[in-house]
Amino acid sequence: MLQPSDHKLPENRARFRKSLSDLQDSLIDMASMVDKAMHLSLYIMKTRDHRQAESLIRADSDINTKRYELEEEAMRLLATQQPVLSRDLRLVAAVMHIAGELERMGDYAKGLARISEKMEGPSPTSAIVFMDKMMQISREMLNHSIDAFIKGDVELAREVIRRDDEIDALYNEAYHDLLKRMMEDNKIVDLATYMLWAVHNVERLGDRITNICERIIFVETGQTLSYHPHMHVD
Template structure:
Protein backbone atom coordinates (compact mmCIF):
# COMPACT_ATOMS: atom_id res chain seq x y z
CA UNK A 1 0.00 0.00 0.00
CA UNK A 2 2.80 2.42 0.88
CA UNK A 3 4.59 1.83 -2.42
CA UNK A 4 1.39 2.37 -4.42
CA UNK A 5 0.49 5.41 -2.33
CA UNK A 6 3.88 6.99 -2.99
CA UNK A 7 3.57 6.19 -6.67
CA UNK A 8 0.13 7.81 -6.86
CA UNK A 9 1.57 10.89 -5.17
CA UNK A 10 4.29 11.09 -7.81
CA UNK A 11 1.70 10.80 -10.58
CA UNK A 12 -0.28 13.60 -8.94
CA UNK A 13 2.88 15.74 -8.82
CA UNK A 14 3.28 15.10 -12.54
CA UNK A 15 -0.27 16.26 -13.16
CA UNK A 16 0.23 19.37 -11.05
CA UNK A 17 3.43 20.15 -12.92
CA UNK A 18 1.60 19.97 -16.23
CA UNK A 19 -1.16 22.26 -14.96
CA UNK A 20 1.41 24.75 -13.69
CA UNK A 21 3.14 24.74 -17.06
CA UNK A 22 -0.21 25.13 -18.81
CA UNK A 23 -1.07 28.17 -16.70
CA UNK A 24 2.34 29.67 -17.47
CA UNK A 25 1.82 29.14 -21.21
CA UNK A 26 -1.68 30.63 -21.03
CA UNK A 27 -0.25 33.75 -19.38
CA UNK A 28 2.50 34.02 -21.99
CA UNK A 29 -0.02 33.87 -24.85
CA UNK A 30 -2.18 36.53 -23.21
CA UNK A 31 0.78 38.82 -22.56
CA UNK A 32 2.17 38.34 -26.06
CA UNK A 33 -1.07 39.33 -27.80
CA UNK A 34 -1.59 42.21 -25.36
CA UNK A 35 1.92 43.49 -26.08
CA UNK A 36 1.06 43.45 -29.78
CA UNK A 37 -2.28 45.23 -29.38
CA UNK A 38 -0.85 47.86 -27.02
CA UNK A 39 2.55 47.99 -28.76
CA UNK A 40 4.17 47.51 -25.37
CA UNK A 41 7.89 46.88 -25.84
CA UNK A 42 8.62 45.96 -22.23
CA UNK A 43 5.78 43.47 -22.04
CA UNK A 44 6.95 41.83 -25.28
CA UNK A 45 10.45 41.50 -23.86
CA UNK A 46 9.14 39.93 -20.66
CA UNK A 47 7.30 37.30 -22.69
CA UNK A 48 10.46 36.50 -24.61
CA UNK A 49 12.52 36.24 -21.43
CA UNK A 50 9.87 34.03 -19.80
CA UNK A 51 10.24 31.45 -22.56
CA UNK A 52 13.30 30.10 -20.75
CA UNK A 53 11.13 29.41 -17.69
CA UNK A 54 8.65 27.44 -19.79
CA UNK A 55 11.48 25.48 -21.41
CA UNK A 56 12.82 24.57 -17.97
CA UNK A 57 9.37 23.38 -16.90
CA UNK A 58 9.35 21.03 -19.88
CA UNK A 59 12.76 19.65 -18.95
CA UNK A 60 11.72 19.12 -15.33
CA UNK A 61 8.55 17.25 -16.33
CA UNK A 62 10.40 15.12 -18.87
CA UNK A 63 12.99 14.22 -16.23
CA UNK A 64 10.24 13.23 -13.79
CA UNK A 65 8.58 11.05 -16.41
CA UNK A 66 11.84 9.31 -17.23
CA UNK A 67 12.51 8.62 -13.55
CA UNK A 68 9.01 7.20 -13.08
CA UNK A 69 9.39 4.92 -16.08
CA UNK A 70 12.82 3.71 -15.02
CA UNK A 71 11.93 3.16 -11.37
CA UNK A 72 8.35 1.92 -11.56
CA UNK A 73 8.34 0.13 -14.94
CA UNK A 74 4.65 1.06 -15.34
CA UNK A 75 2.19 -1.03 -17.33
CA UNK A 76 -1.15 -0.40 -19.02
CA UNK A 77 -2.96 2.72 -17.76
CA UNK A 78 -0.07 3.93 -15.58
CA UNK A 79 2.17 3.90 -18.64
CA UNK A 80 -0.45 5.90 -20.55
CA UNK A 81 -0.54 8.49 -17.76
CA UNK A 82 3.21 9.03 -18.03
CA UNK A 83 3.46 8.86 -21.82
CA UNK A 84 0.53 11.28 -22.12
CA UNK A 85 2.33 13.64 -19.76
CA UNK A 86 5.37 13.59 -22.04
CA UNK A 87 3.24 14.35 -25.09
CA UNK A 88 1.31 17.14 -23.41
CA UNK A 89 4.42 18.90 -22.15
CA UNK A 90 5.78 18.93 -25.71
CA UNK A 91 2.60 20.61 -26.96
CA UNK A 92 2.73 23.15 -24.13
CA UNK A 93 6.36 23.98 -24.88
CA UNK A 94 5.52 24.59 -28.53
CA UNK A 95 2.67 26.87 -27.50
CA UNK A 96 5.18 28.79 -25.42
CA UNK A 97 7.41 29.06 -28.47
CA UNK A 98 4.53 30.57 -30.44
CA UNK A 99 3.90 33.10 -27.67
CA UNK A 100 7.60 34.01 -27.94
CA UNK A 101 7.21 34.39 -31.72
CA UNK A 102 4.21 36.70 -31.32
CA UNK A 103 6.08 38.81 -28.75
CA UNK A 104 9.04 39.05 -31.12
CA UNK A 105 6.75 40.39 -33.85
CA UNK A 106 5.17 42.80 -31.35
CA UNK A 107 8.64 44.09 -30.56
CA UNK A 108 9.49 44.61 -34.23
CA UNK A 109 6.21 46.46 -34.85
CA UNK A 110 6.22 48.56 -31.69
CA UNK A 111 7.02 51.85 -33.43
CA UNK A 112 4.71 51.35 -36.41
CA UNK A 113 1.12 52.61 -36.60
CA UNK A 114 -1.15 49.59 -36.95
CA UNK A 115 -2.67 49.29 -40.43
CA UNK A 116 -5.98 48.24 -38.86
CA UNK A 117 -7.51 47.84 -35.41
CA UNK A 118 -6.80 44.39 -34.05
CA UNK A 119 -10.14 42.63 -33.61
CA UNK A 120 -9.95 39.11 -34.97
CA UNK A 121 -6.43 38.37 -33.72
CA UNK A 122 -7.33 39.02 -30.06
CA UNK A 123 -10.50 36.98 -30.64
CA UNK A 124 -8.39 34.10 -31.99
CA UNK A 125 -6.16 34.39 -28.94
CA UNK A 126 -9.12 34.23 -26.56
CA UNK A 127 -10.53 31.18 -28.33
CA UNK A 128 -7.15 29.43 -28.39
CA UNK A 129 -6.63 30.16 -24.69
CA UNK A 130 -10.12 28.83 -23.92
CA UNK A 131 -9.25 25.66 -25.82
CA UNK A 132 -6.02 25.34 -23.84
CA UNK A 133 -7.84 25.76 -20.53
CA UNK A 134 -10.59 23.32 -21.54
CA UNK A 135 -8.10 20.72 -22.76
CA UNK A 136 -6.25 20.90 -19.44
CA UNK A 137 -9.55 20.71 -17.55
CA UNK A 138 -10.48 17.65 -19.61
CA UNK A 139 -7.10 16.12 -18.79
CA UNK A 140 -7.53 16.85 -15.08
CA UNK A 141 -11.06 15.49 -14.82
CA UNK A 142 -10.73 12.82 -17.54
CA UNK A 143 -13.74 14.43 -19.26
CA UNK A 144 -13.95 12.90 -22.74
CA UNK A 145 -16.94 15.04 -23.74
CA UNK A 146 -15.03 18.24 -22.98
CA UNK A 147 -11.99 16.93 -24.84
CA UNK A 148 -14.14 16.18 -27.88
CA UNK A 149 -15.61 19.72 -27.73
CA UNK A 150 -12.09 21.18 -27.81
CA UNK A 151 -11.45 19.24 -31.01
CA UNK A 152 -14.64 20.63 -32.55
CA UNK A 153 -13.75 24.21 -31.55
CA UNK A 154 -10.55 24.00 -33.57
CA UNK A 155 -12.56 24.36 -36.77
CA UNK A 156 -13.84 27.77 -35.67
CA UNK A 157 -10.30 29.03 -35.02
CA UNK A 158 -9.29 27.75 -38.46
CA UNK A 159 -12.17 29.68 -40.04
CA UNK A 160 -11.14 32.92 -38.35
CA UNK A 161 -7.53 32.39 -39.45
CA UNK A 162 -8.62 32.07 -43.09
CA UNK A 163 -10.77 35.19 -42.70
CA UNK A 164 -7.82 37.17 -41.28
CA UNK A 165 -5.57 35.88 -44.04
CA UNK A 166 -7.98 37.00 -46.78
CA UNK A 167 -8.52 40.41 -45.18
CA UNK A 168 -4.81 41.13 -44.79
CA UNK A 169 -4.13 39.90 -48.31
CA UNK A 170 -6.64 42.48 -49.55
CA UNK A 171 -4.77 45.21 -47.65
CA UNK A 172 -1.53 44.19 -49.34
CA UNK A 173 -3.10 44.16 -52.81
CA UNK A 174 -4.66 47.59 -52.33
CA UNK A 175 -1.63 49.27 -50.74
CA UNK A 176 1.88 47.79 -51.15
CA UNK A 177 3.06 49.88 -48.19
CA UNK A 178 1.10 47.56 -45.89
CA UNK A 179 2.81 44.39 -47.12
CA UNK A 180 5.44 44.17 -44.41
CA UNK A 181 3.10 44.66 -41.44
CA UNK A 182 0.26 42.65 -42.96
CA UNK A 183 2.65 39.75 -43.48
CA UNK A 184 3.70 39.94 -39.83
CA UNK A 185 0.08 39.95 -38.70
CA UNK A 186 -0.62 36.90 -40.86
CA UNK A 187 2.23 35.16 -39.04
CA UNK A 188 0.65 36.10 -35.70
CA UNK A 189 -2.68 34.64 -36.79
CA UNK A 190 -0.89 31.52 -37.98
CA UNK A 191 0.85 31.12 -34.61
CA UNK A 192 -2.50 31.40 -32.83
CA UNK A 193 -4.00 28.83 -35.18
CA UNK A 194 -1.11 26.50 -34.31
CA UNK A 195 -1.69 27.10 -30.58
CA UNK A 196 -5.27 25.92 -31.10
CA UNK A 197 -3.92 22.85 -32.89
CA UNK A 198 -1.70 22.04 -29.91
CA UNK A 199 -4.67 22.44 -27.55
CA UNK A 200 -6.50 19.96 -29.77
CA UNK A 201 -3.55 17.60 -29.46
CA UNK A 202 -3.82 17.77 -25.67
CA UNK A 203 -7.52 16.95 -25.91
CA UNK A 204 -6.76 14.00 -28.16
CA UNK A 205 -4.10 12.74 -25.77
CA UNK A 206 -6.66 12.97 -22.97
CA UNK A 207 -9.04 10.78 -24.97
CA UNK A 208 -6.18 8.31 -25.44
CA UNK A 209 -5.42 8.39 -21.72
CA UNK A 210 -9.01 7.44 -20.86
CA UNK A 211 -9.80 5.02 -23.67
CA UNK A 212 -6.43 3.70 -24.82
CA UNK A 213 -7.42 4.61 -28.40
CA UNK A 214 -5.66 7.11 -30.62
CA UNK A 215 -8.18 9.41 -32.28
CA UNK A 216 -7.14 11.99 -34.84
CA UNK A 217 -9.25 15.01 -35.72
CA UNK A 218 -10.70 14.78 -39.21
Protein backbone atom coordinates in the same frame (compact mmCIF):
# COMPACT_ATOMS: atom_id res chain seq x y z
CA MET B 1 -5.48 12.37 -9.08
CA LEU B 2 -5.78 10.26 -5.97
CA GLN B 3 -8.51 7.67 -6.05
CA PRO B 4 -10.88 7.11 -3.09
CA SER B 5 -9.54 3.58 -2.61
CA ASP B 6 -5.90 4.63 -2.43
CA HIS B 7 -5.72 4.09 1.35
CA LYS B 8 -6.30 0.38 0.73
CA LEU B 9 -3.49 0.04 -1.76
CA PRO B 10 -0.10 -1.41 -0.88
CA GLU B 11 2.42 1.18 0.21
CA ASN B 12 4.31 1.17 -3.08
CA ARG B 13 1.09 1.63 -5.05
CA ALA B 14 0.04 4.55 -2.85
CA ARG B 15 3.49 6.09 -3.33
CA PHE B 16 3.11 5.75 -7.09
CA ARG B 17 -0.29 7.47 -6.95
CA LYS B 18 1.19 10.34 -4.97
CA SER B 19 4.05 10.73 -7.46
CA LEU B 20 1.57 10.64 -10.34
CA SER B 21 -0.57 13.31 -8.69
CA ASP B 22 2.51 15.51 -8.21
CA LEU B 23 3.39 15.03 -11.88
CA GLN B 24 -0.07 16.13 -12.94
CA ASP B 25 0.14 19.18 -10.68
CA SER B 26 3.43 20.16 -12.33
CA LEU B 27 1.80 19.92 -15.75
CA ILE B 28 -1.07 22.13 -14.58
CA ASP B 29 1.50 24.70 -13.40
CA MET B 30 3.15 24.63 -16.82
CA ALA B 31 -0.20 25.15 -18.54
CA SER B 32 -0.78 28.19 -16.33
CA MET B 33 2.60 29.62 -17.37
CA VAL B 34 1.69 29.16 -21.03
CA ASP B 35 -1.74 30.73 -20.56
CA LYS B 36 -0.12 33.82 -19.04
CA ALA B 37 2.32 34.00 -21.95
CA MET B 38 -0.57 33.81 -24.42
CA HIS B 39 -2.41 36.62 -22.63
CA LEU B 40 0.69 38.81 -22.52
CA SER B 41 1.57 38.16 -26.17
CA LEU B 42 -1.79 39.55 -27.30
CA TYR B 43 -1.32 42.62 -25.10
CA ILE B 44 2.10 43.14 -26.68
CA MET B 45 0.68 42.91 -30.20
CA LYS B 46 -1.94 45.51 -29.31
CA THR B 47 0.35 47.96 -27.52
CA ARG B 48 3.79 47.29 -29.05
CA ASP B 49 5.19 47.42 -25.52
CA HIS B 50 8.83 46.52 -26.18
CA ARG B 51 9.66 46.22 -22.49
CA GLN B 52 6.95 43.61 -22.03
CA ALA B 53 8.04 41.91 -25.25
CA GLU B 54 11.57 41.48 -23.93
CA SER B 55 10.18 40.24 -20.62
CA LEU B 56 8.08 37.60 -22.39
CA ILE B 57 11.00 36.49 -24.57
CA ARG B 58 13.16 36.00 -21.46
CA ALA B 59 10.37 34.22 -19.58
CA ASP B 60 10.06 31.61 -22.32
CA SER B 61 13.17 29.94 -20.93
CA ASP B 62 11.19 29.21 -17.75
CA ILE B 63 8.61 27.32 -19.81
CA ASN B 64 11.36 25.38 -21.55
CA THR B 65 12.94 24.50 -18.20
CA LYS B 66 9.59 23.37 -16.85
CA ARG B 67 9.19 21.02 -19.79
CA TYR B 68 12.53 19.33 -19.18
CA GLU B 69 11.82 19.07 -15.45
CA LEU B 70 8.51 17.37 -16.23
CA GLU B 71 10.15 14.94 -18.63
CA GLU B 72 12.83 14.05 -16.08
CA GLU B 73 10.20 13.61 -13.39
CA ALA B 74 8.13 11.35 -15.65
CA MET B 75 11.15 9.27 -16.68
CA ARG B 76 12.18 8.87 -13.06
CA LEU B 77 8.67 7.74 -12.19
CA LEU B 78 8.71 5.15 -14.97
CA ALA B 79 12.15 3.90 -13.99
CA THR B 80 11.70 3.68 -10.23
CA GLN B 81 8.04 2.79 -9.75
CA GLN B 82 7.20 0.92 -12.95
CA PRO B 83 3.43 1.41 -13.42
CA VAL B 84 1.61 -1.87 -13.94
CA LEU B 85 -1.75 -0.57 -15.19
CA SER B 86 -1.88 0.35 -18.87
CA ARG B 87 -3.76 3.59 -18.16
CA ASP B 88 -1.08 4.69 -15.70
CA LEU B 89 1.60 4.04 -18.30
CA ARG B 90 -0.36 5.98 -20.93
CA LEU B 91 -0.87 8.83 -18.47
CA VAL B 92 2.81 9.21 -17.65
CA ALA B 93 3.68 9.09 -21.36
CA ALA B 94 0.93 11.65 -22.05
CA VAL B 95 2.40 14.08 -19.54
CA MET B 96 5.67 14.10 -21.49
CA HIS B 97 3.82 14.56 -24.79
CA ILE B 98 1.57 17.34 -23.47
CA ALA B 99 4.55 19.14 -21.93
CA GLY B 100 6.10 19.22 -25.40
CA GLU B 101 2.93 20.70 -26.89
CA LEU B 102 2.78 23.35 -24.16
CA GLU B 103 6.42 24.25 -24.75
CA ARG B 104 5.69 24.84 -28.44
CA MET B 105 2.73 27.02 -27.49
CA GLY B 106 5.10 29.10 -25.39
CA ASP B 107 7.29 29.43 -28.48
CA TYR B 108 4.34 30.81 -30.46
CA ALA B 109 3.69 33.40 -27.74
CA LYS B 110 7.38 34.35 -27.80
CA GLY B 111 7.13 34.54 -31.58
CA LEU B 112 4.38 37.14 -31.29
CA ALA B 113 6.60 39.23 -29.04
CA ARG B 114 9.42 39.06 -31.60
CA ILE B 115 7.05 39.97 -34.43
CA SER B 116 5.82 43.02 -32.52
CA GLU B 117 9.40 44.28 -32.23
CA LYS B 118 9.85 44.13 -36.00
CA MET B 119 6.64 45.93 -36.93
CA GLU B 120 6.52 49.62 -37.81
CA GLY B 121 3.28 51.56 -37.92
CA PRO B 122 -0.09 50.74 -36.37
CA SER B 123 -1.54 47.26 -36.79
CA PRO B 124 -4.61 46.98 -39.03
CA THR B 125 -7.55 47.18 -36.62
CA SER B 126 -9.43 44.34 -38.27
CA ALA B 127 -6.45 41.99 -37.90
CA ILE B 128 -6.17 42.77 -34.19
CA VAL B 129 -9.90 42.09 -33.79
CA PHE B 130 -9.51 38.69 -35.46
CA MET B 131 -6.43 37.92 -33.38
CA ASP B 132 -8.22 38.92 -30.17
CA LYS B 133 -11.09 36.53 -30.89
CA MET B 134 -8.71 33.72 -31.86
CA MET B 135 -6.64 34.14 -28.71
CA GLN B 136 -9.73 34.22 -26.51
CA ILE B 137 -10.93 30.92 -27.98
CA SER B 138 -7.43 29.42 -27.71
CA ARG B 139 -7.17 30.29 -24.03
CA GLU B 140 -10.62 28.86 -23.36
CA MET B 141 -9.61 25.69 -25.22
CA LEU B 142 -6.41 25.39 -23.20
CA ASN B 143 -8.21 25.80 -19.89
CA HIS B 144 -10.88 23.28 -20.86
CA SER B 145 -8.28 20.82 -22.13
CA ILE B 146 -6.52 20.91 -18.76
CA ASP B 147 -9.88 20.44 -17.06
CA ALA B 148 -10.47 17.40 -19.30
CA PHE B 149 -7.02 16.10 -18.40
CA ILE B 150 -7.65 16.43 -14.66
CA LYS B 151 -11.07 14.80 -14.83
CA GLY B 152 -10.28 12.25 -17.54
CA ASP B 153 -13.25 13.68 -19.44
CA VAL B 154 -13.21 12.31 -22.99
CA GLU B 155 -16.32 14.15 -24.14
CA LEU B 156 -14.96 17.49 -22.95
CA ALA B 157 -11.73 16.78 -24.82
CA ARG B 158 -13.76 16.13 -27.98
CA GLU B 159 -15.69 19.38 -27.48
CA VAL B 160 -12.42 21.28 -27.23
CA ILE B 161 -11.19 19.70 -30.46
CA ARG B 162 -14.35 20.81 -32.26
CA ARG B 163 -13.72 24.41 -31.21
CA ASP B 164 -10.54 24.49 -33.27
CA ASP B 165 -12.80 24.92 -36.31
CA GLU B 166 -13.76 28.35 -34.92
CA ILE B 167 -10.12 29.41 -34.85
CA ASP B 168 -9.54 28.11 -38.37
CA ALA B 169 -12.53 30.07 -39.67
CA LEU B 170 -11.30 33.28 -38.05
CA TYR B 171 -7.81 32.69 -39.41
CA ASN B 172 -9.16 32.33 -42.94
CA GLU B 173 -11.10 35.59 -42.56
CA ALA B 174 -8.03 37.40 -41.23
CA TYR B 175 -5.84 35.98 -43.99
CA HIS B 176 -8.12 37.13 -46.80
CA ASP B 177 -8.71 40.50 -45.14
CA LEU B 178 -4.97 41.16 -44.95
CA LEU B 179 -4.39 40.04 -48.54
CA LYS B 180 -7.13 42.39 -49.70
CA ARG B 181 -5.55 45.29 -47.80
CA MET B 182 -2.14 44.57 -49.33
CA MET B 183 -3.62 44.63 -52.83
CA GLU B 184 -5.36 47.93 -52.09
CA ASP B 185 -2.31 49.62 -50.57
CA ASN B 186 1.20 48.38 -51.33
CA LYS B 187 2.61 50.66 -48.63
CA ILE B 188 1.39 48.27 -45.94
CA VAL B 189 2.76 45.07 -47.49
CA ASP B 190 5.54 44.68 -44.90
CA LEU B 191 3.23 45.42 -41.99
CA ALA B 192 0.49 43.13 -43.27
CA THR B 193 3.03 40.35 -43.86
CA TYR B 194 4.06 40.52 -40.21
CA MET B 195 0.40 40.40 -39.22
CA LEU B 196 -0.12 37.31 -41.39
CA TRP B 197 2.77 35.69 -39.56
CA ALA B 198 1.25 36.70 -36.23
CA VAL B 199 -2.26 35.37 -36.88
CA HIS B 200 -0.70 32.13 -38.15
CA ASN B 201 1.05 31.77 -34.80
CA VAL B 202 -2.26 32.15 -33.00
CA GLU B 203 -3.93 29.66 -35.34
CA ARG B 204 -1.25 27.11 -34.48
CA LEU B 205 -2.14 27.37 -30.80
CA GLY B 206 -5.45 25.68 -31.55
CA ASP B 207 -3.70 22.86 -33.39
CA ARG B 208 -1.42 22.21 -30.42
CA ILE B 209 -4.36 22.13 -28.03
CA THR B 210 -6.08 19.66 -30.36
CA ASN B 211 -2.99 17.46 -30.03
CA ILE B 212 -3.27 17.69 -26.25
CA CYS B 213 -6.90 16.60 -26.35
CA GLU B 214 -6.09 13.70 -28.67
CA ARG B 215 -3.59 12.51 -26.07
CA ILE B 216 -6.19 12.83 -23.29
CA ILE B 217 -8.57 10.66 -25.30
CA PHE B 218 -5.77 8.13 -25.81
CA VAL B 219 -5.09 7.98 -22.06
CA GLU B 220 -8.72 7.25 -21.25
CA THR B 221 -9.66 4.97 -24.17
CA GLY B 222 -6.41 3.58 -25.55
CA GLN B 223 -7.49 4.81 -28.99
CA THR B 224 -5.10 6.85 -31.11
CA LEU B 225 -6.84 9.64 -33.01
CA SER B 226 -5.55 12.35 -35.32
CA TYR B 227 -7.67 15.36 -36.18
CA HIS B 228 -4.75 16.95 -38.08
CA PRO B 229 -3.38 14.14 -40.27
CA HIS B 230 -1.64 16.61 -42.59
CA MET B 231 -0.45 19.04 -39.95
CA HIS B 232 3.03 20.44 -40.59
CA VAL B 233 5.60 20.20 -37.84
CA ASP B 234 6.91 23.63 -36.88
